[in-house]
Amino acid sequence: MNEQYIKNVVEAGLLAAGRSLGLEELAALFGESERPGTAAIRASLAALEIEYAGRALELKETASGVRIQVRREFATEISRLWPERPQRYSRALLETLALIAYRQPITRAEIEAVRGVAVSSDIVRTLLERGWVRVVGHRELPGRPELLGTTREFLDYFGLRTVDELPPLAELRALADINPQLVLQVGAQGEGERAALPDPTPLADDAGDLDDEPALAREPSAAAPGLVASGAAAED
Amino acid sequence: MNEQYIKNVVEAGLLAAGRSLGLEELAALFGESERPGTAAIRASLAALEIEYAGRALELKETASGVRIQVRREFATEISRLWPERPQRYSRALLETLALIAYRQPITRAEIEAVRGVAVSSDIVRTLLERGWVRVVGHRELPGRPELLGTTREFLDYFGLRTVDELPPLAELRALADINPQLVLQVGAQGEGERAALPDPTPLADDAGDLDDEPALAREPSAAAPGLVASGAAAED
C-alpha cells in the first residue's frame, strides 16, 4: 500500500461520491486485504489538504465526514454557473431554525413563546422538506406536541461537525446588573426584586444548552448580503 | 489575470459543475472585464492535465466540452461506493469450509464422503478466490486430487490465532442455536475473548502451550520463502 495510491483513491472517492464520506466509507473503497487504517487515511487527507493550498479546493469536515469543496473565495465565479440566485431565507424561517438548532428538542409552542408570534406551518414544512429539521419525539403534554431537532444534513449544509460549533448565543443580563442604583436606593426591596427575576444569575438557566460555549459577547457580525432581499421575499 | 487564478477557477468550475463544460462556459465563469481568451483557457486545461498525471483524475474532452473524471483504473475502488446487496454463502460452502478447517489437508472427494453429497467446483473456487483456502499439495492417487488447507487469511478473518482455537468436536455438539452469547463464550472462546480483551488471557488448560501458539501460526507463512529457497538449494 503506498501513500500515493491511498491518497489518489481517497481523492477520487470523495470526488466521485460528490458528498461527504466518513473515514469508514473511505476505508471501504479499498479491497479487504489492502484496507488502510484510520491513521493512513487521515494522513492522506492531510496530504491532500497541503496539495490544495493555493488552489480553489479545500477539504471540509462536517457531521457526516469529509468533503472536497470549492473555497468561499471563488463563490462569485462558481455561482455564474447557475443563473438562478441561491435561495434566501426569510428572517422568520431563520429565527425558527436558530431556535430549533440552539434549543432542540423544542416544540412549536416553545418557539412561538420566544418569538412572540405564531410560527407558520409553511416555515416548519419548508424546514422539514429541506431536511434540516426533523421530528425527534413528542412532549408528554396534552396533544403530545412534536419536538423538533436539527439533522445531519443541516450540519453538513452549514459546514458544521456538531451543533456545538454554532456561533455562541449572546448572553442574557439580569435587570439588577445594570440597575445597581435602583437596588441600592430601594434597599430591602432590591432583594425581593433580585429574587423574583426569572433569571437571577445571567446564563444560569442556559448553561445547559450552551455547554462549553464561551459566554463572550460575539464580535459584531458583518452585514449579511444574503439578507438584503429577505424583507421583501419573506416566505411566510 | 494570472495563470494560477485562471487554472484554479477552471478546475473549481469543472468540479463544482460535476459535468462537461464548454470553453465558452468556462470563460463565462470569469467577470466580464477579466475574461480570459480561449487560448488562456486551453493553456490552463493543459496545465491541469499535467497536474493530474499520476493521480486518479484526468481531463476528458467530450462533444459538449471538457470534464474532470476519475480514471478508469480506479473503477474497482470507486464502485465500492455503490455496493450491490451483499450475498450470503450457502450452507454447502460453510460446511465445506469447516471440513477443510477441521480435517485439512483434505481432498474434495474426502469432503464429499463426509457430507454425503458432491461438492461443486464453484464452492471450492469461491473459497480459493476468497483466499481462505489453498491447495497445499496432491494426494498420490489416480488423478492426483488436490489437498486443501486453510490459510493465514482464514485465521485472520475469523479472529483466530491458530486452528486450535476452533472448538473441538465434542464441544461443538453443545452448540445451541438458541443462545448465541453462550455459544460464543463456550464455543468460540478465541473470538469472544478477542472482542472483549485486547490481550486474551489463556484458559487454564491451554496455559502450558499458549506461549508458543502465536509463533506456531505465524512462523510457517512468514518463513515460507526462505524455506522454499532452502528446499531448492538442498536439491543437489
Next chain:
Amino acid sequence: MKPDLKVVVSNPPVAVPLPPLPEQAEMPFAIVNGEPVTQMPRDLYIPPQALEVFLEAFEGPLDLLLYLIRRQNLDVLDIPIAEITRQYMRYIELMQDLQLELAGEYLVMAATLAEIKSRMLLPRSADSTDGEADPRAELVRRLQEYERFKRAASDVDQLVRLDRDVFQASAEMRERPIARVLPQVTLREMLLAFRDVATRAQMFAHHHIQREQLSVRERMSSILALLEPGGFVDFVRLFSSAEGRMGVTVSFVALLELLREGLIEIVQTEALAPLHVRRATPAPTLQIVPDTGEFQSQP
C-alpha cells in the same frame, strides 16, 4: 418609587455600554423600488411608499419593541415604559390604518405594556418582603431572549453555506462496475454448519476429530505447501526452535501423519547424513504427466 428609575436614566455612565449592533442597523427591512432599505427611519416618518413593507417586516411585537428601543440607543434593561408604550401604540395604529393583517400578539403586547406602565406608577412599599419584582422584568427577559435568537438567526444565515458560499466538488466516473460485496460469515455460522455435517456423518460417534489434532492438521497443510514438486526441504528446517517444545512436537506429529498418509517421503542419502523431506512420488514406474490442475495450483 418612580424617581428611582429616573436616576438611572439620567446617569449614562451607569449603563453598561451597549455592544455595537451594526447588523441591527443594517438588517434590511424592505425593498423599495428595487432598492433594499437597510436603515430604519430615524424617526417616525417613513417614506409613504415604504411604509407598508416596512411595517410588515417586523417579526412580531418583540421585534417592533426592540426596534423602538434600539433606535433610541436605549438599553433593553432600562426601558422607559411610558415613552416606549406611546411609540408602540402609534405603530400599531399605523398598521391598523394600513389594514395590515395584524397578529393578535401585537394587541396582547399593547395590553402588557399598558399594564406594566400602570404598575410602575404604583408606589412600592420600602419594607416589602413579598419579593415584589420590577414590573418590567418579564418583558425585559422576553426581549433579551428574543434578541439573542434574532442575532442567532443572523449568525446562522452568515454561516458558510453549501451551494451559496462553498460548492461540493464532484467528478464523473463513467462505466463504473457494480462492486461485488464479499459475503460475511461469522465463526458461529461456520461452526453450526460443521456441527450439522458432523452430526450427519456421525462423526461424533467416532471422535475422529479432536482438539489436539487441529494444529497438527494445519501444520500438515503448511508443510505440504512448502514442498515444491520434486524439491527437497531440509528436515530440520521444518522445525523452529522459536516455536518451543510444543511447536516442534506439532511439526513432528504432522510429519509422521503426512508420512502415514503417504503424502511425503523422508530421504537420507547415507547414514548420518541430513534428512530431507519431499513430496511423495507415485510408483517409480509411472511417468508423471502433470495435469493442468497441478500447474494452476502451484504457488
